[in-house]
Amino acid sequence: MKGIEKTRNSLWSRMAGLFTRSLDEDFFEALEESLILADVGVNTALEMVEELRAVTKQKKITSPELAREALAEIAEEKLGSVQPDFSGPCLILVVGVNGAGKTTTIARLSQRFKMQGRKVMMVAGDTFRAAASEQLGQWAQRTEAQFVRGSEGSDPAAVIFDGINAARARQCDIVLCDTAGRLHSRKNLMEELKKIHSVAAKGFIGKVLTMLVLDATMGLNGLEQARVFDEAIKIDGITLTKLDGTAKGGVVLAVSDQLGIPVWFCGVGEKEDDLQPFDANAYAHTLFK
Numbered sequence: 001m002k003g004i005e006k007t008r009n010s011l012w013s014r015m016a017g018l019f020t021r022s023l024d025e026d027f028f029e030a031l032e033e034s035l036i037l038a039d040v041g042v043n044t045a046l047e048m049v050e051e052l053r054a055v056t057k058q059k060k061i062t063s064p065e066l067a068r069e070a071l072a073e074i075a076e077e078k079l080g081s082v083q084p085d086f087s088g089p090c091l092i093l094v095v096g097v098n099g100a101g102k103t104t105t106i107a108r109l110s111q112r113f114k115m116q117g118r119k120v121m122m123v124a125g126d127t128f129r130a131a132a133s134e135q136l137g138q139w140a141q142r143t144e145a146q147f148v149r150g151s152e153g154s155d156p157a158a159v160i161f162d163g164i165n166a167a168r169a170r171q172c173d174i175v176l177c178d179t180a181g182r183l184h185s186r187k188n189l190m191e192e193l194k195k196i197h198s199v200a201a202k203g204f205i206g207k208v209l210t211m212l213v214l215d216a217t218m219g220l221n222g223l224e225q226a227r228v229f230d231e232a233i234k235i236d237g238i239t240l241t242k243l244d245g246t247a248k249g250g251v252v253l254a255v256s257d258q259l260g261i262p263v264w265f266c267g268v269g270e271k272e273d274d275l276q277p278f279d280a281n282a283y284a285h286t287l288f289k
């Protein structure tokens with residue numbers, strides 16, 4: 001899998017000297033430390049190492065190379081295999097902190113859906129900055145999506161409401177709603193998000209999904225963001241951006257395992273098609289190979 005080379009290299013560089021030896025206490029200790037440094041999260045790292053100890057004992061595995069394979073399987077299990085279902089009329093409310101990559105992700109999703117023959121509506125629910133709506137409008141043009149925006153400072157929930165009506169009138173079956181970046185610690189902004197979500201949930205005839213965009217370079221900070229956004233509007237899936245620029249890609253394991261929220265997509269670069277559907281098997285085997 002593309003984009004997790006930095007995480008993989010950093011994870012295993014600390015272990016290099018241990019691979020010539022047998023599986024001993026040093027190996028397990030170094031592994032635990034490396035996992036924690038890759039932002040897998042302390043709880044998940046401890047669990048993984050415990051499970052690996054049990055499996056190697058049970059299967060009488062003695063070489064670190066074989067232990068790596070066993071570890072990949074443990075990781076894959078922790079990641080789960082829930083695939084997003086975007087069939088039928090579907091609205092995706094895209095949320096996250098400032099600069100996480102929400103607007104970029106919407107543009108990339110629009111391109112993907114268009115290729116699949118879907119008719120896309122983009123709604124500029126980020127009314128905080130005029131430039132934000134303009135940025136999204138340009139992406140709508142480039143990906144030939146329909147587009148609805150409000151004026152600067154207008155009520156984002158009202159813009160989403162208008163977008164839903166326009167999507168129905170123009171027979172769009174995928175509605176991608178952008179929202180302003182907001183810090184999860186800002187109570188009033190999280191209340192505003194609840195209102196936006198409730199308007200979408202009540203107004204849209206099809207499935208309403210919430211997608212949290214997390215910046216992978218923030219590492220475990222993303223876990224806390226996910227927890228708070230999930231409390232406010234119940235997050236259905238995560239897109240993890242900027243995985244290409246960080247050694248903290250282990251945070252995927254932390255959010256899947258500790259919050260049970262599936263990772264749907266990964267941003268792995270600056271180019272337009274650098275958004276990959278998340279593949280637990282490929283992730284686990286690339287990271288632990």
Ligand SMILES: Nc1nc2c(ncn2[C@@H]2O[C@H](COP(=O)(O)OP(=O)(O)OP(=O)(O)O)[C@@H](O)[C@H]2O)c(=O)[nH]1
Pocket residue numbers: 096097098099100101102103104105126132179180181182213240241242243244245266267268269270274
């Ligand atoms: N390297 C890399 N950069 C990315 C990725 N995804 C987004 N970016 C960059 O991150 C920056 C912020 O992206 P935006 O999409 O504007 O983020 P946003 O969440 O909409 O930001 P606000 O609307 O200000 O809250 C841009 O410079 C993007 O090019 C990725 O997967 N990899």
Ligand SMILES: [Mg+2]
Pocket residue numbers: 102103104126132178179181
């Ligand atoms: Mg934006």
